[in-house]
Amino acid sequence: MEITLKEITKIFQAKDKSETVAVNKLDITIPSGKLIGLLGPSGCGKSTTLYMIAGLLTPNEGRIYFGDEDVTDMAPEDRGIGLVFQNYALYPHMTVRQNIMFPLENIKVPKQEALQRAQEMADLVGIGELMNRKPKQLSGGQQQRVAIARALVKKPRVLLLDEPLSNLDARLRLATREEIKRIQRETGITTIFVTHDQEEAMSISDEIVLMDLGVKQQVGEPQDVYDDPYNLFVAKFLGTPPINMIPGEIKNNQVFVKGAKIGGKVAKNQDVVVGIRPEGFNIDPKGSLELEVYMVETIGRDTTLIIKNFEDEEKSYRVIVDARHRIQPGDKVKFNIDEDKFYVFNQETGERL
Amino acid sequence: MLEKQSNLKALFYLAPAMVLLSVFTFYPLFNAFFLAFLKDYEFLLRSARGFTILGNFKNVITDPDFGIAMKNTSIITFISVPISVIVALLISVALNSVKKLQGAFQTIFFLPYVTNAIAIGMAFAFIFHADYGLLNTILGWFGINPINWVGLNASWSNAMFALLVYTVWGGLAFKIMVFLSGLQSIDKQYYDAARVDATPRRRVLTRITIPLLSPMIFYITVTSFIGAFKAYRTIIGMFGETLRPPGTLSKDSLITIVGLVYDALAHADATGKMSEAAAASIILFSITMIFTLIQMQISKRRVHF
Numbered sequence: 001m002e003i004t005l006k007e008i009t010k011i012f013q014a015k016d017k018s019e020t021v022a023v024n025k026l027d028i029t030i031p032s033g034k035l036i037g038l039l040g041p042s043g044c045g046k047s048t049t050l051y052m053i054a055g056l057l058t059p060n061e062g063r064i065y066f067g068d069e070d071v072t073d074m075a076p077e078d079r080g081i082g083l084v085f086q087n088y089a090l091y092p093h094m095t096v097r098q099n100i101m102f103p104l105e106n107i108k109v110p111k112q113e114a115l116q117r118a119q120e121m122a123d124l125v126g127i128g129e130l131m132n133r134k135p136k137q138l139s140g141g142q143q144q145r146v147a148i149a150r151a152l153v154k155k156p157r158v159l160l161l162d163e164p165l166s167n168l169d170a171r172l173r174l175a176t177r178e179e180i181k182r183i184q185r186e187t188g189i190t191t192i193f194v195t196h197d198q199e200e201a202m203s204i205s206d207e208i209v210l211m212d213l214g215v216k217q218q219v220g221e222p223q224d225v226y227d228d229p230y231n232l233f234v235a236k237f238l239g240t241p242p243i244n245m246i247p248g249e250i251k252n253n254q255v256f257v258k259g260a261k262i263g264g265k266v267a268k269n270q271d272v273v274v275g276i277r278p279e280g281f282n283i284d285p286k287g288s289l290e291l292e293v294y295m296v297e298t299i300g301r302d303t304t305l306i307i308k309n310f311e312d313e314e315k316s317y318r319v320i321v322d323a324r325h326r327i328q329p330g331d332k333v334k335f336n337i338d339e340d341k342f343y344v345f346n347q348e349t350g351e352r353l
Numbered sequence: 354m355l356e357k358q359s360n361l362k363a364l365f366y367l368a369p370a371m372v373l374l375s376v377f378t379f380y381p382l383f384n385a386f387f388l389a390f391l392k393d394y395e396f397l398l399r400s401a402r403g404f405t406i407l408g409n410f411k412n413v414i415t416d417p418d419f420g421i422a423m424k425n426t427s428i429i430t431f432i433s434v435p436i437s438v439i440v441a442l443l444i445s446v447a448l449n450s451v452k453k454l455q456g457a458f459q460t461i462f463f464l465p466y467v468t469n470a471i472a473i474g475m476a477f478a479f480i481f482h483a484d485y486g487l488l489n490t491i492l493g494w495f496g497i498n499p500i501n502w503v504g505l506n507a508s509w510s511n512a513m514f515a516l517l518v519y520t521v522w523g524g525l526a527f528k529i530m531v532f533l534s535g536l537q538s539i540d541k542q543y544y545d546a547a548r549v550d551a552t553p554r555r556r557v558l559t560r561i562t563i564p565l566l567s568p569m570i571f572y573i574t575v576t577s578f579i580g581a582f583k584a585y586r587t588i589i590g591m592f593g594e595t596l597r598p599p600g601t602l603s604k605d606s607l608i609t610i611v612g613l614v615y616d617a618l619a620h621a622d623a624t625g626k627m628s629e630a631a632a633a634s635i636i637l638f639s640i641t642m643i644f645t646l647i648q649m650q651i652s653k654r655r656v657h658f
Binding site for chain 2: 054055056075076077078081082083085087089091092093102103105106107150154
C-alpha cells in the first residue's frame with residue numbers, strides 16, 4: 001500500500017491560544033511494501049506525522065492517501081492500520097493470547113479462527129510459547145513482540161511503530177531491530193517506524209525520511225542520504241561519530257581549511273562551513289592538512305583521534321584511522337581528505353553548495 | 354546497633370498515635386468484648402455477677418427489634434450498595450468523557466460529601482414531604498396522586514424507599530471522586546489502542562475500563578458494605594430519634610443494628626443493657642468481617658492489581 005502525504009500541516013493550540021506548528025507542509029510518498037524510518041530529533045514532528053497516518057490526529061491542512069484512497073477524514077479503525085505504541089499499551093489484565101485476539105473479537109472473527117490466527121502471529125514474532133502469560137511477566141522485548149503481533153493479527157494494510165526500540169536495553173535493541181526487519185520482510189507489509197536514533201533508522205530502513213522542526217529535510221535510501229546530504233542538518237544528524245564541521249573558505253574553486261587546500265569545489269569565493277566525515281581523513285606524509293592529536297581512543301577495530309577544535313575549545317573533532325597506525329597524543333599528523341567525504345555548506349543557510 | 358537505635362526512634366515517633374489509639378480505640382474494643390460476656394452487669398455500680406457465654410447474645414437475638422434491625426440493615430446494604438456503586442461508576446465514566454465544565458460538574462457531584470448528613474437528611478425529608486415535597490409535585494405532573502413517603506403513618510415500604518434513595522445519593526459523592534481519580538490515571542494509550550482496533554464503546558467499558566479500575570471498584574465495594582452495615586446517621590437524619598415515620602408502630606421501625614446498639618446504650622443504667630449493646634456490636638462486627646472475607650476471596654479472581 002503506497003502512502004502519500006500531500007502538504008500536511010498540523011498545528012497544536014495551547015490553552016493560552018499560542019500555536020505550535022508541529023508538521024509544516026509535509027510531502028512524502030512512502031513506497032509499498034517497504035520499511036520506512038521516520039527520523040529526526042525530538043520535537044521534529046515525526047510522531048505527530050505517524051499519528052496522523054494512523055488517524056488518531058487530524059491534520060489542519062493537506063490530504064493523506066492510502067493508494068488512491070483519500071483517508072484524511074477516515075476514522076482510525078476504518079483505515080486498516082496496525083499501530084504499535086511506544087510503551088506497547090498491552091492490556092495488563094489480559095493474557096498474551098487475549099491481547100492478540102482482542103482486535104479480532106471486535107471484528108467478530110469466529111473464536112476458532114481467532115485462536116488460530118493469534119497463534120500464527122505469536123509464532124511469527126517468536127512468542128508462541130508465552131500465550132498464557134500476562135504482560136507483566138514478560139521482558140520488554142517480549143512485550144514489544146506481543147504488541148507487534150496484536151497490530152498484525154487483523155492483517156492491516158500498514159504497520160506503524162512509534163519509537164519501537166526506545167524502551168529496550170542496548171543488547172535487546174540490536175536483536176529487536178533485526179526482528180522487525182525480518183517480520184516486515186516475511187509479511188511484506190508497508191511499515192513506517194519513528195525513531196530519533198539515526199543508527200537504528202539507517203540500519204534497517206529501506207528508506208529514511210529525515211525531519212527537523214516539522215519540515216522534511218531529505219528522503220532516500222540510508223546510504224544515499226549519508227553520502228549526499230542536502231544540508232548541514234542532514235550531514236550532522238547522520239553518522240557516528242558525527243561529521244566534523246570546520247570553518248573554511250573557497251578561493252579560486254579550491255576549498256581551504258585552516259589554510260590548507262583539501263579539495264576542489266566550483267563556486268564563487270566565500271567563507272563556508274566544511275563538513276568532513278571522520279572516516280574521510282587519510283594519513284599521508286605528503287598530506288596538506290596537518291593536525292595535532294590531543295587524545296587517542298582505541299576500540300580495537302579502528303582508532304579514533306581526537307583533535308582540539310581550532311575555534312572552540314569546548315568542541316573537538318574526531319578522525320577515524322586504521323588501527324595499524326600507532327599514534328600517540330601530541331603527535332602531529334598529516335592528512336589528505338577523500339574527495340567524496342567532505343561537503344561544503346553555505347555559512348548562513350546551511351544549504352550544501 | 355543502628356537498627357536498635359532506629360527502632361527506638363520509631364517507637365518514639367509512633368508514641369502519640371499509639372497512646373491515643375490505645376485509649377480511644379483498642380481499650381474500648383477489648384472492653385466491648387469483655388462486657389459482652391459479663392452477667393447482669395450494672396453500669397452504674399460497675400459490678401457483675403460472674404460471666405455468661407451466650408446470655409447477652411441470647412437477649413439481643415430474642416429481642417423482637419433484632420429481627421427488624423437485621424431485616425432493615427440487610428435491605429439497606431444489599432440494595433443501596435450495588436446501586437450506588439454502579440450509578441457512581443456510570444456517572445464517573447460520563448464525567449470523565451465530558452470535556453467542557455468538567456471541573457464544575459465534579460464540584461457539584463462532590464458537594465454532598467462536604468455537607469452535613471443530618472442537614473441532607475432534613476432536606477430529603479422535605480423532598481419526600483407528602484403535601485409540599487418536590488417528588489410528589491413532580492409525580493403530580495404525571496397525574497400520580499401524592500404518596501405519603503415519610504409523613505404521619507407512612508408505610509414501612511414507602512419510608513424505606515425514601516431512605517434508600519437518600520442513602521444511595523449520599524454515598525455517590527465519595528465513590529465518584531475515587532472512580533474519577535482512578536479513571537484519570539488510566540493511560541490514554543489503552544484507549545487509542547482500542548480505537549485503532551475498532552473496539553465498540555461498550556466493550557471499551559467492560560473489557561478495558563472496568564478491569565483497569567477494578568482495584569478501585571473493589572476498595573469502594575468493601576468500604577461501602579462496611580459503611581452500609583453501620584447505617585444509622587441516615588435514618589436519624591431523616592426520621593429523628595424514633596427511627597420511624599411519626600405515628601407508626603415499632604414493628605414498622607427503620608431501626609438498624611447500630612440503632613439497636615444505641616438503643617441499648619440509651620438504657621445503659623438498666624441491668625445488663627450495656628452488655629447487650631456490646632453483644633449487638635460484636636454480632637455486627639462478625640457479620641461485617643465474614644462478609645469482607647468473602648469479598649476478598651472473590652477479589653482474588655476478579656481484581657487486577
